[in-house]
Amino acid sequence: MKPGTTPYLFLLPYLAVFALFWAWPILDSLLLSFQNTRAYPPVWDPGVNWGRILRDSAFWDALRNTLLILVVQVPLMLILATALAVALNSRLLRARGFFRFAFFAPVVVGAVAYSAVFRLLFNQNGAVNAALGLDFNWIFDPVGAMVVIIVALTWRWTGYNAIIILAGLQNIPKELYEAAEMDGASPWQQFWYVTLPSLRPVLLFCLVLSIIGTLQLFTEPWLITNGGPGTATTTLGVYLYRQGFQNINFGYASAIAYVITLLALAFSIIQLRLFGRES
Amino acid sequence: MKRRLWWRSLGLHLFLTPLALLWLAPLWLMLVFSTHLETAIFSTPTPLLPGDRFWANLQNLQADTNFFRSLFNSVVVSGLYTLLSLFLTSLAGYAFARYQFFGKGALFFLVIATLTIPYFAVVIPQFILVAREAKTLLAVFVGIGVFSLLALLLAWVRLPLWARRGGWLAWGLLALAYLLWGVPAVREAMAFEFRLTNTYWAVILPALANSLGVFFMRQNFLSLPQSLLEAARLDGASELRIFFRIALPLVLPAMAALAIILFLNAWNDYLWPLLVLSDRNMQTAPVALGSLIGLTRVSWGGIMVGAVMTTLPFLVLFLFLQRYFIAGITAGSVKD
Numbered sequence: 001m002k003p004g005t006t007p008y009l010f011l012l013p014y015l016a017v018f019a020l021f022w023a024w025p026i027l028d029s030l031l032l033s034f035q036n037t038r039a040y041p042p043v044w045d046p047g048v049n050w051g052r053i054l055r056d057s058a059f060w061d062a063l064r065n066t067l068l069i070l071v072v073q074v075p076l077m078l079i080l081a082t083a084l085a086v087a088l089n090s091r092l093l094r095a096r097g098f099f100r101f102a103f104f105a106p107v108v109v110g111a112v113a114y115s116a117v118f119r120l121l122f123n124q125n126g127a128v129n130a131a132l133g134l135d136f137n138w139i140f141d142p143v144g145a146m147v148v149i150i151v152a153l154t155w156r157w158t159g160y161n162a163i164i165i166l167a168g169l170q171n172i173p174k175e176l177y178e179a180a181e182m183d184g185a186s187p188w189q190q191f192w193y194v195t196l197p198s199l200r201p202v203l204l205f206c207l208v209l210s211i212i213g214t215l216q217l218f219t220e221p222w223l224i225t226n227g228g229p230g231t232a233t234t235t236l237g238v239y240l241y242r243q244g245f246q247n248i249n250f251g252y253a254s255a256i257a258y259v260i261t262l263l264a265l266a267f268s269i270i271q272l273r274l275f276g277r278e279s
Numbered sequence: 280m281k282r283r284l285w286w287r288s289l290g291l292h293l294f295l296t297p298l299a300l301l302w303l304a305p306l307w308l309m310l311v312f313s314t315h316l317e318t319a320i321f322s323t324p325t326p327l328l329p330g331d332r333f334w335a336n337l338q339n340l341q342a343d344t345n346f347f348r349s350l351f352n353s354v355v356v357s358g359l360y361t362l363l364s365l366f367l368t369s370l371a372g373y374a375f376a377r378y379q380f381f382g383k384g385a386l387f388f389l390v391i392a393t394l395t396i397p398y399f400a401v402v403i404p405q406f407i408l409v410a411r412e413a414k415t416l417l418a419v420f421v422g423i424g425v426f427s428l429l430a431l432l433l434a435w436v437r438l439p440l441w442a443r444r445g446g447w448l449a450w451g452l453l454a455l456a457y458l459l460w461g462v463p464a465v466r467e468a469m470a471f472e473f474r475l476t477n478t479y480w481a482v483i484l485p486a487l488a489n490s491l492g493v494f495f496m497r498q499n500f501l502s503l504p505q506s507l508l509e510a511a512r513l514d515g516a517s518e519l520r521i522f523f524r525i526a527l528p529l530v531l532p533a534m535a536a537l538a539i540i541l542f543l544n545a546w547n548d549y550l551w552p553l554l555v556l557s558d559r560n561m562q563t564a565p566v567a568l569g570s571l572i573g574l575t576r577v578s579w580g581g582i583m584v585g586a587v588m589t590t591l592p593f594l595v596l597f598l599f600l601q602r603y604f605i606a607g608i609t610a611g612s613v614k615d
Binding site: 261 | 284287288291292294295298299300302303305306308309312320321323324325366367368370371373374375377378380383386389390393395396397398399400401402403404405406407408484485487488490493518522543546547549550554565566568569572573579582583585586589590593594596597598601604605608609
């Protein structure tokens, strides 16, 4: 049977929105990054934003902060998530429902709500200092502020990744473990030689998602530390927001947006090259 | 052997229990703090059990932001978005799953490729479209033109003959758009303003281009037995009727999972509503709550009440419908 125009009609409403709000904006961002949008009307000036980005030390601070979170928080979270997923998948576990709820519940908590909670917990007079017997001003210390953001992100996203990894674990054929057991492999060896290699595509998926998420981190640093103290926790997302929507410089913000996009693409390609070969 | 398993089980629980309590602590303290005044929240030792000042805190919050209005806005925006997005993504997912048509592979690739493109790559033009003097129709034309050109470029590798024919169509569309745009009178007439700031539509419309939903619905429609749909077709049912009467009811459980995730994402969204909703009476709950956090004199008890009210319904829902949440979250990860 010939479908004729039917499939196109099914697709039309979605594709119209997609063309208007995704396809065109991707192109328009690039065009804007080559325009001086501080002039009215905006004028074509290919060097103005890209030249500025090279010289702008605040941009490089934001890039450095973002990459720091990427290098510290993402591996920490994924290792913890893998450990949790393996533990939650264990036959020996009792009170499984309780543990699943404890680790998975943050998945439903909105960024604003948990940012508020963590800002309050790490207040100088807050619960964390009270529990540890400290008088440390986390939010106003460059390292302390970064620690708070990393802790908050880890709390929110570890369970999310554990859910995905757990689904991956449950897809590993039981026969692989039976064979390994017959060969006398210890639980540790089973994890190392059966579980981890089988999880490779799922871990890769989590890694790509986490990196894209971290590159556009905005709400948590914006609400917990407001990017401070100074520029200590200003991420690329926060800097883009400041340039685009507080200074209303769409051209420069678009250049920053394209840096984020190119970084995301570069990381995805590197990961596929390094780890994706066999899957 | 049994003894060793017992030790291993003990180790597992000794590892997990403190960690689980640590993980629950922020949520528990959020609940506790919403029922205490500031002086109690900042006292040592920290209160660990609920107090009786919830109503006082709630009144503070309502006085600061008109929070009930914000909650109402959030419900309307998230609900409407969920319904519309379910409709659009299931239609598109059905087309990708059930029909063979020219450009299918390339179109699907384009839609899915946006999953790896950061949202920031589109947020500024989206804002210009919604809030500024957007030449909307030009955007539509160029968007569709770019889109079909890319689709054709990809399809060309496999279907040179079709591509040539389709290529003319795409080029024709683009040329038509530019020609029309070149006529000043047409340009004048088409450049109507698309100012949507401080409306519900400003929040809902751009988010409808949700590619994860399309992917998810496609997977579910693919798993239906083709013979069922063929039988209906032989009975002379129209394509739309087959979709609404046969295919859609069969994927309802999967749609429930998607609905939960769509609603939750819309409910918790912060950046976009912050950009397009400045009027206090139109703000969603996260935007209203976020506006309180940066202030110098803040009522932390009130903020915690807001956090509880935006979070607790979903925690309760999560307790009972965990399976659906998890199905939505793992949607993109497991390939068949």
